[in-house]
Amino acid sequence: MIPGIRNPEPLPESEYARLKWRMLLAAMFCYFFFYTGRQTFGFAIPGLEEDLGLSKATLGAISGILLWSYAAGQMINGNLADKWGGRRMMAAGAILSTILNWFTSFSIGPKSLGFFWGLNGYAQSLGWPSGGRVISNWWAPHERGKSFGFYTFAAGMASVLAFVTSTIVVDTLDLDWQWIFRVPVLLMLVGGVTFYLIARDTPAQAGVTPPASHTATAADRTAESADQIAGETSIQRYKAVLRNPKIWSAGIAIGFQNTARYGLLIWVPVYFLGADWKEGAGGISPLWISVALPVGMAVGALVNGQISDRLFGARRDRPIILFMLLGAVMALTMYLAPLSTTSGIVVLFLTGFFVYGPQSSFWALCPDIAGKRMAGTATGAVNCFAYIFAGAAEPMIGGLMDATGNTSLIFPVVAVACGCSALVALTIRR
Secondary structure (H helix, E strand, C coil): CCCCCCCCCCCCHHHHHHHHHHHHHHHHHHHHHHHHHHCHHHHHHHHHHHHCCCCCCHHHHHHHHHHHHHHHHHHHHHHHHHHHHHHHHHHHHHHHHHCCCCCCHCCHHHEEEEEHHHHHHHHHHHHHHHHHHHHHHEEEEEEEHHHHHHHHHHHHHHHHHHHHHHHHHHHHCCCCCCHHHHHHHHHHHHHHHHHHHHCCCCCCCCCCEEHHHHHHCHHHHHHHHHHHHHHHHHHHHHHHHHHHEEEEEEEEHHHHHHHHHHHHHHHHHHHHHCCCCCCHHCCCHHHCCCCHHHHHHHHHHHHEEEEECCCCCCCCCCHHHHHHHHHHHHHHHHHHHHCCHHHHHHHHHHHHHHHHHHHHHHHHHHHHHHHCCCCHHHHHHHHHHHHHHHHHHHHHHHHHHHCCCCCCHHHHHCCCCCCHHHHCCCCCCC
């Protein structure tokens, strides 16, 4: 159990390390299940097209509604995580999203589908900045690349879980699209309850005092004390974050990166369900081949977070630029090269690896830029940019596929988005 009585003496390094890892692993465990509540939509698209008679453009717009709702929620809930703490908010998001996924499964047309899926986007937005706030409270600045790398790795593995559970539902069990929204999300419910029982928002809430190495500088300590005395308001936090030009640069850069990411996550399952790939799949279900994408994303997040600390000395812009450029190359390879099943799996893995990997650096960058006391507000603001961009792109991608009938066009779209992200990241210079 975490101590319930305040200990004024700083904990030894080894004992504090055990507690900070417990908090990180609790956040990782919870978020590992979060994407079963929103990244399953692409697997439902063929069933929704057939059952409800909806076009890809309409379904892309409904996917965009979730992303825009998520973006608005990020701007609101990142600040609330700073104000109220991340523990309750992350758990509440998991529970609400589970309920709203079940409501979505009973949709009978585009209006009900868009309404419930949009509400689900807001519920989902309670998760990421809340977990990030808890991690920022427990981990020192010089360890943020590592800690956010592991947290983002859990998010990448959540994509793997979403792809695997959805594939089992529609391919192995041969169930209708409704069950994609009913079965996988039960895992998210378990994750949310577990996180609430294990996590604590801050060392103080756990009744412990961190060792001296946990706080970066005397200036940071002075700033945090001043905030507590002044009783900083939500409006003050928003103003401080949004006046920082590096937040805008980071937001636009991750906006293009997230456009590439969600382009892959939503439309790659649709691409692999196409007749052209099925013919050359070598007896392997194309949906199982698509799992290489989120596996690559998970590994890329872990690697990028580590190299931002170890190779680039906490310079987050450099690994972002490098991975985005290589992501563009891999996406074009998926589009242009004559790939076999084996080479397709490898290139798809590398596409996910480079496209998603920079998320670790982006999330470590937020408290780097705004400071620990406004980590949730900064994370929410930057993530708001990310999902505004991705939400705007989704209906356009769906319309492009309706107009051309060519689902492989997702890969050049991803390449362009990666290139734009790399260019904007040049202005961060952190």
